[in-house]
Amino acid sequence: MTRRGAYAKGIAKREEILTTALEVVAAHGYRRASVRELADAVGLSAAGLLHYFDSKEELFTAILRKRDEHDQTAYGTDGAGLDMLLTVIRHNATVPGLVQLYAQLAVEAVDPAHPAHGFFRERTDGLQEHFRAAVVRAQENGELRGDLDPAWVATSVQALSDGLQSMWLLDPAIDMAAHIERFLDALRPGAHPQGGTAS
Amino acid sequence: MTRRGAYAKGIAKREEILTTALEVVAAHGYRRASVRELADAVGLSAAGLLHYFDSKEELFTAILRKRDEHDQTAYGTDGAGLDMLLTVIRHNATVPGLVQLYAQLAVEAVDPAHPAHGFFRERTDGLQEHFRAAVVRAQENGELRGDLDPAWVATSVQALSDGLQSMWLLDPAIDMAAHIERFLDALRPGAHPQGGTAS
DNA sequence: GTCTATAAGTCGATAGAC
DNA sequence: GTCTATCGACTTATAGAC
Numbered sequence: 001m002t003r004r005g006a007y008a009k010g011i012a013k014r015e016e017i018l019t020t021a022l023e024v025v026a027a028h029g030y031r032r033a034s035v036r037e038l039a040d041a042v043g044l045s046a047a048g049l050l051h052y053f054d055s056k057e058e059l060f061t062a063i064l065r066k067r068d069e070h071d072q073t074a075y076g077t078d079g080a081g082l083d084m085l086l087t088v089i090r091h092n093a094t095v096p097g098l099v100q101l102y103a104q105l106a107v108e109a110v111d112p113a114h115p116a117h118g119f120f121r122e123r124t125d126g127l128q129e130h131f132r133a134a135v136v137r138a139q140e141n142g143e144l145r146g147d148l149d150p151a152w153v154a155t156s157v158q159a160l161s162d163g164l165q166s167m168w169l170l171d172p173a174i175d176m177a178a179h180i181e182r183f184l185d186a187l188r189p190g191a192h193p194q195g196g197t198a199s
Numbered sequence: 200m201t202r203r204g205a206y207a208k209g210i211a212k213r214e215e216i217l218t219t220a221l222e223v224v225a226a227h228g229y230r231r232a233s234v235r236e237l238a239d240a241v242g243l244s245a246a247g248l249l250h251y252f253d254s255k256e257e258l259f260t261a262i263l264r265k266r267d268e269h270d271q272t273a274y275g276t277d278g279a280g281l282d283m284l285l286t287v288i289r290h291n292a293t294v295p296g297l298v299q300l301y302a303q304l305a306v307e308a309v310d311p312a313h314p315a316h317g318f319f320r321e322r323t324d325g326l327q328e329h330f331r332a333a334v335v336r337a338q339e340n341g342e343l344r345g346d347l348d349p350a351w352v353a354t355s356v357q358a359l360s361d362g363l364q365s366m367w368l369l370d371p372a373i374d375m376a377a378h379i380e381r382f383l384d385a386l387r388p389g390a391h392p393q394g395g396t397a398s
Numbered sequence: 399g400t401c402t403a404t405a406a407g408t409c410g411a412t413a414g415a416c
Numbered sequence: 417g418t419c420t421a422t423c424g425a426c427t428t429a430t431a432g433a434c
Contacts, residue, residue, distance in 0.1 A: 010417095013417090031310070032409095034408080034409070034410085035409080035410065036408085036410090044418075045420080046409095046410080047412080047413095048419065050410080056411090100306070107302045107306050107365070109369070110299060110369055120369055121370065124369060124370070148385065149381075152378065152381055155366070156378060156382060158362065158366065159359050159363045159365075159366055159378070160358050162358075162362035162365050162366070163357065163361035164354075164358045166305060166306070166362075166365075167323065167354070167358055167361070170305070170316075170323060171320065174354070179351065182348075186347065186385070208399095209399095231427095233426090234427085234428065234429090243401095244400070244402080245428080246431095247400045249428080249429065249430090250399070255427090
């Protein structure tokens with residue numbers, strides 16, 4: 001915003017840092033969400049890292065934003081609504097460090113004064129609208145029961161995903177995607193025989 | 200061990216501290232889970248508080264244990280399985296500080312080396328078994344569809360509760376109990392007309 | 399039993415050398 | 417643009433006075 005001459009280069013370096021941070025957090029996880037730890041991970045000093053970000057909160061919010069952006073382009077093949085959720089969840093099961101970072105920042109951002117509060121609010125609103133539209137389509141296609149309130153299904157799907165990720169962090173034996181698939185199966189019209197156990 | 204009088208008194212003071220901590224956290228919430236902050240809240244210095252607890256983690260784990268204990272005696276009228284969950288969730292909606300403390304410690308305890316890790320693992324296992332048995336009873340009474348895997352329903356109910364609490368912390372307009380009721384309604388046998396919207 | 403004082407460490411963030 | 421060095425404000429935890 002305030003930089004002029006090195007604007008393009010600064011932006012590029014910022015993106016490079018975020019991409020590296022995503023990879024290294026995904027691969028090695030992290031212990032605390034501290035600037036020093038992340039600086040070591042991306043190969044900079046803490047001061048060097050904060051040259052590109054105004055504060056710790058802005059830095060970690062930017063990482064989560066970059067994650068969403070990546071997931072959107074990687075798995076968001078246009079109208080794929082609830083299928084995309086399953087794809088993302090399956091991907092998340094391979095990057096526990098990112099899931100942990102997300103969960104940790106989400107709790108801290110509960111305070112309306114937290115710099116990331118707006119990010120999570122807007123993210124939730126966007127996901128809710130995305131899911132709600134997908135539920136309406138699924139109902140029109142006869143894949144979901146028509147008597148269900150789309151907004152309720154949307155909220156439930158997101159709450160279930162968040163909750164399953166918390167439980168999975170605690171016990172990685174849980175199959176998150178299978179649980180969500182079963183949830184959607186249980187809401188299909190007609191008879192619903194179930195197979196074996198999930199997790 | 201050798202000094203009986205002091206032993207009993209120490210235990211009593213411990214309990215008193217925990218009860219006070221529960222009340223004050225429930226009423227005023229808290230910002231960070233720091234010993235200093237809680238010490239102020241219960242009217243002791245940080246050193247005085249740590250006289251009764253070996254470490255910060257043990258202290259906060261004890262608070263959550265006390266919370267479960269309180270909820271169990273207050274709302275756990277024997278066999279009331281899924282009804283108790285709704286009662287507790289409705290109560291939780293009146294104590295955001297406790298919900299926040301729980302969510303924060305749960306994320307930190309994801310690390311198997313964290314002192315509270317065992318607490319959360321055992322708590323999850325206990326709840327799962329409790330819910331699973333309640334689901335089996337509900338199925339026998341015809342209140343839930345018989346084709347559903349009880350273990351799956353149990354996990355889903357807990358994940359949904361956890362996820363709803365996270366979303367509620369972010370946006371207190373959400374009606375957590377109503378969402379869970381709808382979930383259970385959606386899994387009842389026969390037709391399932393739904394009423395208005397749930398937040 | 400509870401305090402003050404303080405140790406020993408980490409945190410985010412800044413100043414200034416290069 | 418990135419570093420070293422450092423600041424001041426925190427943290428948990430301990431030692432010892434009372």
